Amino acid sequence: MQTARTLSRPLAQRVAGDQPHPPAPSPRLQGGGAQLPQQVIEAACSALDRGETHYTDRPGIPEFRAWVADHLRERYAISVDPAEVTITCGSTEARFVCMTHLVPPGSTVLCPGDASRIRGAAQLAGARIADSIQDDVCLLYLTPDVYRETSIELLQRAEERDWWIVYDLSFALTSSPFHPAQNEKLASRVVTIDSLSEQLAGWRLGWMAGSEMALRLRAGKQAMTICTTAVSQWAGLEWARTLF
């Protein structure tokens, strides 16, 4: 087959001409189903046996969203309504939806740490990434791996300047009870992202939770993939409830 001659416009060149930006492999990433606990296997197979093969609720099965809200409350002492939780196709989809719905084209994402996970999404959103404060920053991307002092200083700026904040827990190497949404003045502008990609690699299961933009973000996810794979959600729920 010949190639499409018309695939030569700027965006296509930008996308096709760049190297892909695969997430850096996590040293803790497991190989997939070979290590799956038996109860997760049984939960997935049971879900299939009872016909969980249809679209789920667009934001995800209610049980899983409730678990995410409970988990955030127990682990970080922050309050997120299950209605503000959307189950996504891995944290990749959550990051992309946040970039495209929280960052206007031409503005800047402030990323004081590793930017490899957001570079491609920011590029598609038409946003720049900076590691220091710029005038047109509209979103602060933080992970637990950023130094606490740096995070606190930038969160003060976020509060002053009404930036959105994405706090990405997925693949974090650092475990900490700190969370930006613990600051009540910031909570409505904080989106938490996490996934089960380390535990259930290949099942494509993540989530985004919180913020006054939760429903807009949900609509953004729906526009791309409608809902997340049903059997993955049931497998993930079992993992979350029994092993997380």
Add this chain to the structure above:
Amino acid sequence: MTTENPNIPEEVRAVAADGTQLRYALMEMAKGLDDIIALGRGDPDLDTPPHIVDAAKAAIRDGRTGPTPVKGMDALRAAIAGHMRAVNGLPIDTENVMVSTGGQEGLFLAIQALIDPGDEVLVPDPRYTSYDDAIRRAGGVMVSVPTNREDAFNLEAEAVEAAVSPASKALLIVTPSNPTAGIVTEDRLRAIAEVAIRHNLIVIVDEIYGKIVYEPWKHFSIGSLPGMAERTITLDAFSKAYAMTGWRCGYVAAPANVIDAMARVKQVTTGPVATVSQWAGLAAITGAQDCVGDYLKVYTDRRAVLLDGLDRMGFAYGEPRGGLFVWADCSSTGIHATELSYLLLKEGRVLVFPGTAFGEKWREYLRITMLEPIDTLKEAVERMLPVLERYRA
């Protein structure tokens, strides 16, 4: 009556201008009501065939669920290529195929990879409005191409050509159509292909309902025509034909460089499709295809029941030639489609979607699915009739 009518609740009026959100608002409202017959969402009520479920369970138990390349498992891509060569006549190989997270994502990726700000995308009207977001997000401009009931919502090459401008980049075809259930016939597609070649248009064709076409009509793939493979992106999915909506597994056939570009987008937007779903897809496309014919027979019988009901309601319709919907003209009621949908939901306990969810001007149409058993469809008709009588102008 209009959507400004105060009888329509605010949560519906607030999103009436956004077709996708309007559909979801009605679905949310239906969830809060008891004993609803849902003829709204396009989710087959039939279950995924057992041999497909068994293949997925075997993969889970064998531990074959680790991550795959972003384009999908090679075995699945090769099987899809073989299937589309044999069934659709597409001159493609594995390099021309990628697996997507459902058919809708395939369209999203194609638009992201091909459309730049200011590019015009020709879209038949009415349209599946869930595609609007992808076009808008790429900065593309939608240009409507009219279709009409008298022509069973078939697409005319002349109408396409009349919509072409120097900014035209792509033509989006959905055949069979969601929402109209019309198909673009082979003769029309041949003429449209000439227009596409003459104006150097990319054709993005959504064939997700291509295996659900009613006798005597036949599905035809425009990508099989001479000179079209190099400019056609064919979207399909396992969701409808194999009752696999919840698996989120679709596929795209396109020139290899387009597939490469789409894969780079997918790498940073959603990543690979869930591996267990790919094993299910492999079983679907390589296994016995009897289930597809069996399901088509079920839908054919339901379609007859639903059309009989529409006749009793006094609704006109273009012949539904494919897909899972009927696109019914409710103008005889004198009620705006959004309000009529609300009344049917609230008083008849039947969820249908208003035409305005598929294009601003379709205020005299309803989209009704046939995704319930025959007895339930009959019950839905009996529930709708008194509501219509009560409010008919």
